[in-house]
Amino acid sequence: MNNYVYLDYNASTPLAPEVIDAMKPLLTDYFGNPSALHWAGKPVKSLLDRAREQVSSLLACNPHEVIFTSGGSEANNYALKGVFYKHQTKGKHIITSKIEHPAILNPCKFLESMGANITYVGVDQYGRVSPEEIEKAITSETILISIMHSNNEVGTLQPIKEIGKIAKHYRIPFHTDASQSVGKVPINVEELGVDLLTVAGHKLYAPKGIGAIYIRNGMELEPLIHGAGHEFGKRAGTENTLLAVGLGQACELAKRNLASNQIKELRDYFWEELSNRFGSQVVLNGHPVFSLPNTINVSFVNKIGQEILDLMPAVAASTGSACHAGRIELSPVLKEMKVPEHIGMGTIRFSLGIFTTKAEIDQVLEKLQMIL
Numbered sequence: 001m002n003n004y005v006y007l008d009y010n011a012s013t014p015l016a017p018e019v020i021d022a023m024k025p026l027l028t029d030y031f032g033n034p035s036a037l038h039w040a041g042k043p044v045k046s047l048l049d050r051a052r053e054q055v056s057s058l059l060a061c062n063p064h065e066v067i068f069t070s071g072g073s074e075a076n077n078y079a080l081k082g083v084f085y086k087h088q089t090k091g092k093h094i095i096t097s098k099i100e101h102p103a104i105l106n107p108c109k110f111l112e113s114m115g116a117n118i119t120y121v122g123v124d125q126y127g128r129v130s131p132e133e134i135e136k137a138i139t140s141e142t143i144l145i146s147i148m149h150s151n152n153e154v155g156t157l158q159p160i161k162e163i164g165k166i167a168k169h170y171r172i173p174f175h176t177d178a179s180q181s182v183g184k185v186p187i188n189v190e191e192l193g194v195d196l197l198t199v200a201g202h203k204l205y206a207p208k209g210i211g212a213i214y215i216r217n218g219m220e221l222e223p224l225i226h227g228a229g230h231e232f233g234k235r236a237g238t239e240n241t242l243l244a245v246g247l248g249q250a251c252e253l254a255k256r257n258l259a260s261n262q263i264k265e266l267r268d269y270f271w272e273e274l275s276n277r278f279g280s281q282v283v284l285n286g287h288p289v290f291s292l293p294n295t296i297n298v299s300f301v302n303k304i305g306q307e308i309l310d311l312m313p314a315v316a317a318s319t320g321s322a323c324h325a326g327r328i329e330l331s332p333v334l335k336e337m338k339v340p341e342h343i344g345m346g347t348i349r350f351s352l353g354i355f356t357t358k359a360e361i362d363q364v365l366e367k368l369q370m371i372l
Helices: 017-028 042-059 072-087 102-113 131-137 160-169 241-257 262-281 305-310 332-336 358-371
Strands: 066-069 093-097 117-121 142-146 174-177 196-200 211-215 282-285 295-300 321-324 327-330 347-351
Touching: 017 241, 042 066, 042 196, 042 241, 066 072, 072 093, 072 102, 072 142, 072 174, 072 196, 072 211, 093 102, 102 117, 117 131, 131 160, 142 160, 160 174, 262 282, 262 295, 262 358, 295 305, 305 347, 327 332
Parallel strands: 093 117, 093 142, 142 174, 174 196
Antiparallel strands: 066 211, 196 211, 282 295, 295 347, 321 327
């Protein structure tokens, strides 16, 4: 595997060694139900509480505002459906963007079938929404605004603070899907002005199948899962302490690493070398400044992204287009950014992580130069 290069961290991350070490005791020694009041349950409850504190510390919120979920998709569904079911007597209008992850767009489609009225705002050439467009879309029936913190494909960071101020002014609950942002850029729920925020564990070196949703104190949502009073009555079901501990440790690790510029420096080096070697034949997608520090989405002009990756089987990365019956179809995000087809069809997203090295970047650059 020495020649393999993994540059698809936005899709999923490997487990950090510290995360594995934190979870090991729960595979052998701690098996009790965290709700049990006896000797087997109490230590597990303590581990669960510590994990909640670790997550809340990264988000700068109170531990009781963190609810563990099965992942980012559940958290997004909880935010959208929970608000709609609880507040539809006040109104049925929700505002979101056209470039959201399917874990937002598809629940919105479902809610439309339940009578919701959804406004999908567009984006500019960089994949960035306009706070002014959000404000224009608000009506007396608006019960939720949901805008992703950063785009998973092109890495563009959205003006969440500005939108948060608008939402607060109109007293409208505000949710952000921060699945791609948590652990990569500082997150402070008070500074962002959000009432709900999504966390996905496998995007920050925790296991798959674990996530969390921040729910501001006093915010009322109808639970997705009804049952006993787990998670402060907000999500029924015996907590998966094993994975929650993994997420907690990953959040603690992320908080320690936030000050490091190593990944951003590698990302900038990668783009500088691509520009030097390919000139006008390579185009950067996404915002040049307001962007995730690990994401570089580029298009090779008049090329096909998947064909490039097929010639580099040892390199794991993602494309921004798909081929259907011989026809190239751009991703919805690139379409909304109005990227021309002859550019967009050659799109590749490289996403870096804590284990990425300069030698790996150089290896990819050399392979690209040989191919192109």
